[in-house]
Amino acid sequence: MPDSMMMNKNGMVSKIQTRIRTDPFKSNYDLVGKELGRGKFAVVKKCVEKATGKEHAAKFLRKRRKGEDCRMDILNEIAVLESAKANPFVVSLHEVYETPTEIILVLECAAGGEIFNQCVADNDEGFTEKDVIRLARQILTGVACLHRNNVVHLDLKPQNILLTSSRPLGDIRIVDFGLSRRMDNVKEVREILGTPEYVAPEILSYEPISTATDMWSIGVLIYVMLTGESPFLGEDKQETFLNISQVNVDYSQDVFEGVSSLAVEFIKTLLVKNPRKRATAEDCLKHAWLGGHADHHARLLPSLAEPEAGQLESEPESPAPSPELLIVASYTMCSSQSEMKAGRGAFTFEDPFPTRPEIQQELIC
Template sequence: MSPEEKPGGPPPPPPQAGRCRGARPQQQQQQPRRGGLLSEIRTAIRSEPFHLRYRLSPGRELGRGKFAVVKKCIQKDTEKEFAAKFMRKRRKGQDCRMEIIHEIAVLELAQCNPWVINLHEVYETATEMILVLEYAAGGEIFDQCVAEREEAFKEKDVKRLMKQILEGVSFLHRNNVVHLDLKPQNILLTSKSPLGDIKIVDFGLSRIMKSSEELREIMGTPEYVAPEILSYDPISTATDMWSIGVLAYVMLTGISPFLGDDKQETFLNISQMNVSYSGEDFDLISESAVDFIKTLLVKKPEDRATAEECLQHPWLEQSDEPISRAWNESAGGESSDVTQQDADSASEKSVDAEKTEEDESIVTEELIVVASYTLGQCRQSEKEKATEQKAISKRFKFEEPLLQEIPGEFIY
């Protein structure tokens, strides 16, 4: 933890917060613009062609949004891997260059924090700006949130990654930055196997909070927005903490807690606090983990735990427990594949009637979902397989962020 990240001391001013030892001094002081945007950066914006120093890697894109696309690239002279985020400057007929400048400024502010993606260089053409960013080879944590059961996060994994997320968000909050779009697609991993560390990305919706003014905006991704967003009440650092509560729920269970059949039902679930902490998906999740989520999914922002308070929660302070998902427990919670194999073996030795009954009890369903332009399979518990289709749809069905003037990019 860097000196800037140590709790207890007064928060440093934003212009100094991201400076590393040996970094060049900032040329101009950053001042928040109207609406919580920063307008000054110290990164040199290169005008020479991007392809002179970088070549794009063949293969699929790392991510795509309405106004941005992220591609893997290689720096020619060093052969080092980076992620290039190509961002259109004009969106829906409006010049959005200053919103991109704000995103660059926030990345500069957090450049010393190990849990925020690092900005390397910036290029500009007549139509777009290109952010050359640290490459996170493990991809989005979303992929493992909706992975097959044996590949999904275990509780001890979630504890470690959640500590990192909270340390990163705590750093941002101490420097008056709210992310406003924390979700599995915006948390990347440095490696997938072995499981690496997290990197927080996509600050396109982020804002600078000023004590002298209130900020009210409709923004975020429907399943992750806090109740105050829907009621158009002031945004605060507590708005991010609600999203972290939803994120923890998703990482532990694979279920999106407030998801409805459409946006209206999702918003109603959020405003009415329709959330469940029971059922098969919580059977072998520790009570301490459930309590952690409950300190965040609180309707009144002032009653939610802060990032610093979350870091002191017993769930995160406890040593790693052997508790994991039910389907990863060898003492009666095997994966569906193991259950299938056991059933097949038993059926060979059983009478025809028993075999028929067992075959009827084993049902395999697969739900393909779209989540911020990412396709993935959703896990489905045996209990839910017997429920109506509406209940099954409570699994992942991520939608685009709520947009006003500024759409949010989906990764990086």
Template structure:
């Protein structure tokens, strides 16, 4: 398996260039769209927008995302500056494809909105919706008491699946779903998600097979490593890894190097008995298991995941009230009439029949759902605190990416 990965990585740039240089009239044949409706503005970008100094939102090998403000409205946006030539190749068509996918996804509130497109001599600029909450990655790697709560993960995962479901219904595969490409509309309170970065996305259909080596090592599906056909199921593998990371803060397949990571993925080297899963809802684990399956055809679809038990709304905590009655009755005042078994607690008019003193003791029992975190902070072992041993937080994910075009937006 490892030699195959090495061989695949050697053909990576050749494969990408082949698709990027396909004949424009038949772009969809290789998974790229070539037609856009958004007008391309050739005026200087800075004539209309002010770039906020020091507000760099993200950076990739061939793009940088900066916060900017539209001069005429004062509204904030994220401007994605993308180089048109990459490693000596003209990649303008790749940018046009990304614009076209964003246009297609405008009907989904779970995908970042595209507002304008600018083109200069050496780069193009996509003016995108500004997501003030930043990447969910920041909270995925936070200390457990500051990380997402179980209910937060369920809500955000539902929204992610809604966006992915929309894309898949329109035959779009994202191919780079990871915490850095899921943004939040706000941080406090926790906002809604926006899926970003469609630089690696492709169109798929049943009549044509699409094979490419692309993605982020920790999140790629086995079929990517084996150079087998890509499908919507490829995204669903990434969703399974994403769910694991959001719930535990740990990247399940990450090895000491890329080769070990690829080996872990190809062998499905994952344990569901780890300590970090001890407090995770059992339904969430079955959700992950339904996705981290080697055979793509056996993975759950986005629509099926939305119906999974883990993501269904939970009933409010049931309040069971038990009423105990203590009666103080004088022996001389007792009657021979037995108490009705159907009325353990008598109504007010029955109280008037005798000097009966009733003391009501109300005991409330609450049925609580499982919680991953306790309010009094469980005692954590050194191994639990040092979860970065397997999830190399100190290394930016971009350092692990070998494919051109991975950006924050």
């Protein structure tokens, strides 16, 4: 990790390179059109830079949330975006502004919107398997680069994968690093964060987070992209948590109608309870299902060369468990989950995760 970065015990980086501007945002940008997305603590709007006429996405993040100062969380998001600037599949950061109440991230505008929209579209407008293969390669290439830099996203889902264009189908951009963490070789990070449908079993059991945590979410994501159904979504939180902890997945032909058996095998390498037995991003890129469909960007990505010294993944040591459990609510730009088809019923998660004892109680009931 570069000397210029400072990381706390929860894997959050506090020092950034980007200059934070304090002059009025509207002196340099015009806001145009409707909001692109809204969450509990953030709103994303399209803007046009006056000097260049170029479109961007402005993400307005509140610095205080539920009475607490969350500036550190925003600086962490900026630091991760800085570290991923060479990654063509991560949204690029243009500049940053700060007001007394908000920090504004001026980001690349991905005009195609969330892939969520096509995951729940009718058959003639949804993704084909060939589309999913191409987009999956891009997602995995981008995530492999993050993991080589010891970054875990921790909120990979259809709402956080954008498209540069929807018609024709463009390339992907990974967004919303508000929950991301940097992992090093000596510290464990144990937190409950993410979106319930997509979190890995180790999150629910309060075990250490690793790059494998992202890979579970990618397994859920690919399942959704291919079927339009959410594999673990239950009628309530208790059922969803149980489905995840017991890895209750429907791989039947009814769900995967018209989908190749190789695709199902691919998902099975990711939806594995033991994180050490899950496929890595690099493993996935070598899988037969993705063979012969390599995107040209994958060969151009410098971070996918041999990792630099000190960046090799290793098994974390096991210090004493953290005395406190940090509860973090996602402030992502979520579409309504009620649109998602689910074999086990639809349910919209709006509340942050409960504390660890409450989760355990729900799982035992």
